Amino acid sequence: MLIEAMMSIGLTGLIMIALVSISVFSGRSFVAMANYVELDDNNRIAIDTMTRDLRECNRVLSSSTTSLQLEDFDGFTITFTFSPTLKTLTRTKAGSTTTLLTGCQSLAFTLGQRNTIAGTFDQFPAATVAEAKVVDVSWRCVRTILGVTANTEAVQTAKIVIRKQGT
Amino acid sequence: MKISILPRRGEQGHVLLLAIIITGLIGFILVTYLTLVQSQNASVMRSQAWNSAIPIIEAGVEEGLAHLTAHGSTNLACDGWTQVDNTYQMTRFIGENFYVVTITNFVQGSSNSAPIIDSKGYVIMPLVLTSAAGPLLAAVNAPAAGVTYLGRGVRVTAARDVLFVKGMVAKDAIDLNGNGVSTDSFDSSNPAYSTGGLYDPAKAKDSGDIAVNASIVNSINLGNADIHGHASTGPNGTISMGPSGGVGSYAWRAAGNDGIQPGWSASDMNVTFPDVSAPFNGGGFTPSGGSVTNAVSTYTTNSSSSASTIVYPANPPAPGAGYVTTNSASSTTYPSGSPGPVSSAITTNTTWVNVKADNNYPAAGTYIPPVTTYQVTSGPQSGRGTYYTYQLITGTTTTYTYPIFTIVSTAVTTNTATTVASYDYILDDGNYQLSSLSGTVYVRGHAVLYVTGSTSVGGLTIKPGAHLDLYSNGSSVGLAGNNTANSDGFAANFGFWGMPNVTSITLSGNAGFTGTIYAPNANFTMNGGGNNTTDFIGASITKSVTMHGHFNFHYDEALGRVAATRGWVVNSWNELEPKNIPKATVDAYGHLVFTSATGNN
Numbered sequence: 165m166l167i168e169a170m171m172s173i174g175l176t177g178l179i180m181i182a183l184v185s186i187s188v189f190s191g192r193s194f195v196a197m198a199n200y201v202e203l204d205d206n207n208r209i210a211i212d213t214m215t216r217d218l219r220e221c222n223r224v225l226s227s228s229t230t231s232l233q234l235e236d237f238d239g240f241t242i243t244f245t246f247s248p249t250l251k252t253l254t255r256t257k258a259g260s261t262t263t264l265l266t267g268c269q270s271l272a273f274t275l276g277q278r279n280t281i282a283g284t285f286d287q288f289p290a291a292t293v294a295e296a297k298v299v300d301v302s303w304r305c306v307r308t309i310l311g312v313t314a315n316t317e318a319v320q321t322a323k324i325v326i327r328k329q330g331t
Numbered sequence: 332m333k334i335s336i337l338p339r340r341g342e343q344g345h346v347l348l349l350a351i352i353i354t355g356l357i358g359f360i361l362v363t364y365l366t367l368v369q370s371q372n373a374s375v376m377r378s379q380a381w382n383s384a385i386p387i388i389e390a391g392v393e394e395g396l397a398h399l400t401a402h403g404s405t406n407l408a409c410d411g412w413t414q415v416d417n418t419y420q421m422t423r424f425i426g427e428n429f430y431v432v433t434i435t436n437f438v439q440g441s442s443n444s445a446p447i448i449d450s451k452g453y454v455i456m457p458l459v460l461t462s463a464a465g466p467l468l469a470a471v472n473a474p475a476a477g478v479t480y481l482g483r484g485v486r487v488t489a490a491r492d493v494l495f496v497k498g499m500v501a502k503d504a505i506d507l508n509g510n511g512v513s514t515d516s517f518d519s520s521n522p523a524y525s526t527g528g529l530y531d532p533a534k535a536k537d538s539g540d541i542a543v544n545a546s547i548v549n550s551i552n553l554g555n556a557d558i559h560g561h562a563s564t565g566p567n568g569t570i571s572m573g574p575s576g577g578v579g580s581y582a583w584r585a586a587g588n589d590g591i592q593p594g595w596s597a598s599d600m601n602v603t604f605p606d607v608s609a610p611f612n613g614g615g616f617t618p619s620g621g622s623v624t625n626a627v628s629t630y631t632t633n634s635s636s637s638a639s640t641i642v643y644p645a646n647p648p649a650p651g652a653g654y655v656t657t658n659s660a661s662s663t664t665y666p667s668g669s670p671g672p673v674s675s676a677i678t679t680n681t682t683w684v685n686v687k688a689d690n691n692y693p694a695a696g697t698y699i700p701p702v703t704t705y706q707v708t709s710g711p712q713s714g715r716g717t718y719y720t721y722q723l724i725t726g727t728t729t730t731y732t733y734p735i736f737t738i739v740s741t742a743v744t745t746n747t748a749t750t751v752a753s754y755d756y757i758l759d760d761g762n763y764q765l766s767s768l769s770g771t772v773y774v775r776g777h778a779v780l781y782v783t784g785s786t787s788v789g790g791l792t793i794k795p796g797a798h799l800d801l802y803s804n805g806s807s808v809g810l811a812g813n814n815t816a817n818s819d820g821f822a823a824n825f826g827f828w829g830m831p832n833v834t835s836i837t838l839s840g841n842a843g844f845t846g847t848i849y850a851p852n853a854n855f856t857m858n859g860g861g862n863n864t865t866d867f868i869g870a871s872i873t874k875s876v877t878m879h880g881h882f883n884f885h886y887d888e889a890l891g892r893v894a895a896t897r898g899w900v901v902n903s904w905n906e907l908e909p910k911n912i913p914k915a916t917v918d919a920y921g922h923l924v925f926t927s928a929t930g931n932n
Contacts (some may be wrong), residue, residue, distance in 0.1 A: 327904035
């Protein structure tokens with residue numbers, strides 16, 4: 165009887181461990197997948213919005229490590245602001261602010277000319293905003309699982325050309 | 332004895348129920364998971380299609396711009412483009428995808444036209460492609476039945492890409508190696524910045540920009556030149572200058588600053604310089620020379636002693652020969668012959684009277700109140716009694732006031748001087764062609780002169796209102812003499828076009844120049860010399876520029892609006908709302924069907 169009881173307890177324990185492991189693993193995978201979906205959607209919308217704004221704008225007004233100001237085609241100013249503290253990227257136009265990204269670990273704007281460096285696909289860097297015709301933007305966003313920054317991250321980079329050419 | 336222990340009724344099916352619940356739970360989680368994955372997959376697929384529409388759209392935009400450039404001066408309804416009213420349209424497939432591009436708001440021949448290009452790109456939905464298309468679909472260009480497209484569109488406003496938006500432009504280098512060299516600008520179409528359309532130093536502006544496309548060190552050597560404008564080089568290009576040289580605004584330079592004013596230089600020059608083609612193939616006339624008689628009238632005014640006064644309305648002197656003063660006069664008779672305006676005032680005449688009250692009280696209207704009554708009680712009996720004293724109205728007088736114009740005129744003498752000048756070539760309206768050009772040219776129409784060989788212009792006179800486009804394919808071009816310009820001074824009236832063989836252009840002999848030079852393969856040298864300050868008015872685009880001696884370069888900003896263009900560029904770029912993009916599908920017969928969109932594509 166004792167042997168039978170010990171066998172039963174052992175088997176039950178093994179089954180329980182297997183079930184818990186499967187549950188935990190499935191749960192983490194599920195959360196990770198949900199995170200990826202949410203990250204992907206946010207990134208896509210953010211890059212779509214930024215791409216459209218940059219293509220349509222008249223010119224770059226100012227740029228820093230955490231912000232980019234554009235003169236929109238309608239004369240309004242569009243400001244993209246990255247907050248390293250809040251880890252957000254916001255877009256502000258005509259007093260209306262929209263949060264494009266959350267959980268943003270890093271973000272960088274780089275200005276370039278329209279001129280391409282010979283033999284490469286890169287552009288010459290713009291010394292001033294007046295020379296800026298290409299904006300290179302890249303960011304890295306993460307999500308956590310149970311408070312841990314696991315493997316859920318999205319890195320987005322794009323090089324966008326201001327389409328307006330006329331004087 | 333066998334004892335059978337049956338489970339209690341209430342415990343039956345527990346394991347089965349638990350298994351069903353757990354299975355259901357796991358199934359639900361699995362379905363949710365798979366749905367999430369499927370949604371994500373669809374979202375990514377759609378995003379790919381959404382983004383892949385942009386190259387298709389841009390292809391449409393480029394075709395629209397290219398079509399405007401190629402046929403904008405003639406007729407847009409060609410090369411497969413169809414016209415409905417004022418809309419020109421083209422549909423073109425790129426693999427399985429396609430774009431529909433339209434041009435509207437285009438006014439043929441108008442320099443102010445701002446065409447609108449709508450380019451709508453359609454790409455096959457990847458999910459649909461995967462599910463509905465066969466393996467052959469990717470190999471053919473025709474749309475397959477049942478295919479649904481994702482549509483996206485852009486509206487572009489095009490603007491002319493004007494050639495002469497800067498004063499002095501070179502592909503490789505600019506060397507302003509002389510004393511008294513300067514640049515500035517004016518605007519021949521704006522009286523505030525020109526006098527009679529001509530350069531006026533008192534109205535000069537500071538847009539005498541110079542630019543070099545090259546990315547080489549010291550691609551601009553300013554020496555001690557005074558650049559009232561901006562200086563640009565290609566990326567990594569640099570500017571060198573002497574101790575007194577300067578680039579900046581008039582105000583900044585006038586404040587005693589040397590060097591480069593902050594914000595007045597850039598290193599992002601990026602321009603293509605297309606070659607010049609022959610203006611026509613055959614059929615050009617050979618011009619001949621001759622004499623041209625010019626009658627020039629001059630007016631001499633003598634204002635020292637012959638001034639005279641004439642009372643209006645005598646005939647006034649000729650305009651410019653006198654001046655008019657206005658005075659005022661009055662009379663009681665109406666001023667016949669006065670040009671007016673005449674004003675009048677009526678005065679009532681009165682006299683004081685004393686009459687005895689034995690008489691009647693003065694009748695109304697015959698006096699001006701008040702009437703004073705007094706008594707006389709002494710003296711002769713006949714004189715005693717009551718008296719009235721008042722102002723008796725005796726009549727009225729009308730006074731007329733009117734202006735008198737006094738004209739002080741001076742004697743004017745008109746002298747007409749007639750000159751006869753001989754020219755080697757006289758050009759009227761039309762196309763002309765020469766194998767070589769050497770001598771003087773007179774232009775009195777709208778002419779195009781194509782010189783296939785050496786070109787040496789000894790003097791060029793363009794009659795006011797006339798225009799010359801001079802094309803040359805000779806290796807060396809000389810512009811010399813004191814009259815290498817159009818006589819009314821509008822740079823837009825003379826254009827020199829250097830074809831690929833033109834490698835050298837020299838402007839010398841104190842020659843003044845008014846016009847434009849476009850010769851992207853030519854080294855342009857301006858040899859001033861002497862003490863004269865020779866002016867270049869207009870704009871130039873060449874391979875290099877070397878400026879010796881006293882040269883003042885005046886860029887005419889009007890050239891940036893009215894002169895030659897090299898095509899069309901994007902002036903604004905805006906995405907169309909999805910509701911403005913018709914939905915595209917392929918019907919059972921393989922035809923494209925467009926339906927109005929009501930929401931997102």
